[in-house]
Amino acid sequence: MRTLDSPAVEVSVDSPERHDSIPSSTSNNGSTFHSGLGETKHLMERLNTAQVKVKRLQRLEAALVDFFMEVMDRSDNNVRADHATRSLEAESAFVRGKRKEQFLKKAEGDPISLLNALRTHLRLKFAEQEAQEAAAERRFLVETLTNQQKEQDTRDKFQQLELSCCQLKEQRQSLMHQMNRNEQQEEITALKEARDALIKAAQIQKPLDGVRAGGVTSASASGTSPSHSNGEFFGTPAENQTLRRAIRKYELKMAQTEAVNEERKREVQRLQQQLTGLRQSTQLQMYSRLEKESRHLRELADDLKKRLAESEADLLRTKGTLKERETHMQKMRDEYARLFNAVQKQKQPTHYSPSKLGRAATPTSNSEHPYVVEHYRSEAARVERESEALKLQIRRMMASEQLHKQKTRVLRAEKQNLIRERDQLRADLDRAKRHSTLQSIAMNRQQAQSTKEIRKMGFTSIPQDVKQLKERNAFLEERFRKSLQSNSALTTI
Known part of the structure; x- marks a missing residue:
């Protein structure tokens, strides 16, 4: 039996030899x-x-x-x-x-199944990586909010300590004033007691001098007025020297007290200026930190938008690939239908019965060209194998179509999850901005109120500074409000 690998020359060589033994009447078989x-x-x-x-x-x-x-x-x-x-x-x-x-x-x-498995593996890896990145971002946001809360608690404690320090300073000043007042009262009482003692001594010494002087002196002394007698008391040199010494001592103490008070006032002014500078620097630091946080949150929002756009582009590419697969599968179905129709046309019907001439010529032709019959048999078997392979390929394509539908559903679910995460992050961003802005405004108001109270208690004679602080606080509130409006406009865009 000859195979398909035999050269075509043998056909041209063997056919004339066998054709010579056949009668010339079979020209039909030759054609x-x-x-x-x-x-x-x-x-x-x-x-x-x-x-x-x-x-x-x-x-x-x-x-x-x-x-x-x-x-x-x-x-x-x-x-x-x-x-x-x-x-x-x-x-x-x-x-x-x-x-x-x-x-x-x-x-x-079927290499398409390997490509599908590879695509699924890569998508799972990418999804896992994106989930890890989203978890890391959420952890970073939680840590940022925790640090902000700690900073706010520290600021509150610092403000409480400042208030307690101011209260202690006021108590110390009141105690110093009270102590100075008590010392002054004690000195005044001591001076009064000394003066009373001197007056009593002068009054006791006065009758003795009158008795010694005699009647003329007593008569003249009795004719004098009480005011003149009192003037004789202050006219004594020792008494006047004692009184001058006490007055100089009292004036010296008063000057020292006034100098100490002036020094304390200057110290309070210096501390007030230092506190104002610290508050201004704290406000600037807070504003810069809020700007950095808003910039970082904008970058996160842009990154999420880019990822969402990439996922949408991937979804569109997947849809395009699915449509290409569907068109390819439709072409394969058409090819399979065409081949099936061709095979059906080539097959002989079961009710077909050849004529006598054909039945007479069939064994001779089979005996003359057995390799041709074998070739046609092998060709029919090959066509059957091809049809089976096409059926198997169609089944695989249908399975891959089902797999692509499942992947499309998974991608749609991932898209919905990404949209929900984006909305949640936007809401968290707006909430954090609103919370930070409200905290800064409340802290500015508390600082303004504490500044007003301290200024009222310590310095009632400085209305211009209070006015400047009010204007500065109003300016800062307006600035924070404008920044909040701009941030909200950016988030809505």
Whole structure:
């Protein structure tokens, strides 16, 4: 029995020898024989082309399997980065060959399944990476809010300590004033007691001097007024010197007290200026920190928008690929229907009964050209195999279509999740901005109120500074309000 690999020259050599033994009356069979030879050549050419295509398809499958194995190994080694080099060195060529054979058996001649598996693996990896990044961003936001709360608590404690310090300073000043007042009262009482003692001594000494002087002196002394007698008391040099010494001492103490009070006033003014500078620097630091946070949140929002756009573009690409697969599957179905119709036309009907001449000529033609009959039989078997392969490919394409539908549903669910996460992040951003702005405004108001109270208690004679502080607080509130409006406008855009 001859095979399909036998050259066409043998056909041209053997056919005349056998054709010479046949009578010349069978010219009809000769024409069919020549047409069969042309068909045989055409089928041989198609067979060679199909073999070349099969070899190319096998090389393509091998390359796809190698690429699939490399991607899987690299993705696994990225997860286990410590054992990357050792795992690549330890894997032998035999093990890789076995794995390659397993993947080829798993693909079953369909490289599209390998591509689908690779795409699914990469999407899962990307989704896992995005989930990790989103979790890290959420942790960063939580840590930022916690740090902000700690800073606010620290500021509140600092303000409470400042208020307590001011209260203690006021108490100290009141105690110093009270102590100075008590000392002054004690000195005044001591001076009064000394004066009373001197007056009593002068009054006791006065009658003795009158008795010694005699009657004339007593008469003249009795004729004098009481005011003149009182003037004699202050006219004594020792008494006047004592009183002058006490007055100088009292004036010296009063001057020292006034100097101490002036020094304390200057110290309070210096502390007030230092406190105002610290508050202004704190406000500037808070404003700069809020600007940095708003800039960072804008960057996060832009990043989320970019990711959402990339996911939408990926979804559109997937839809385009799915449409291409559907068109390709429709083309394959049309090709299968065309081949099936051609095979059905080539098959003889069951009710067909050849004529006597045909039945008489059939054994002779079969005996004359057995390789042609064998070729047609093999061609029919090949067409049946092709039809079975096409049926299998159609089933696989239908399965891949179902898989693509599932992937489309998964991508839609991922898109909805991303949209929800974006909305949640926008709401968190607006809430954080609103909270920080309200905290800054409340702190500014508390600072303004505390400044007003301290100024009222300590310095009632400085209305111009209070007015400037009010104007500055109003300016800062207006500035924060404008920044809040601009941030809200940006978020709505």
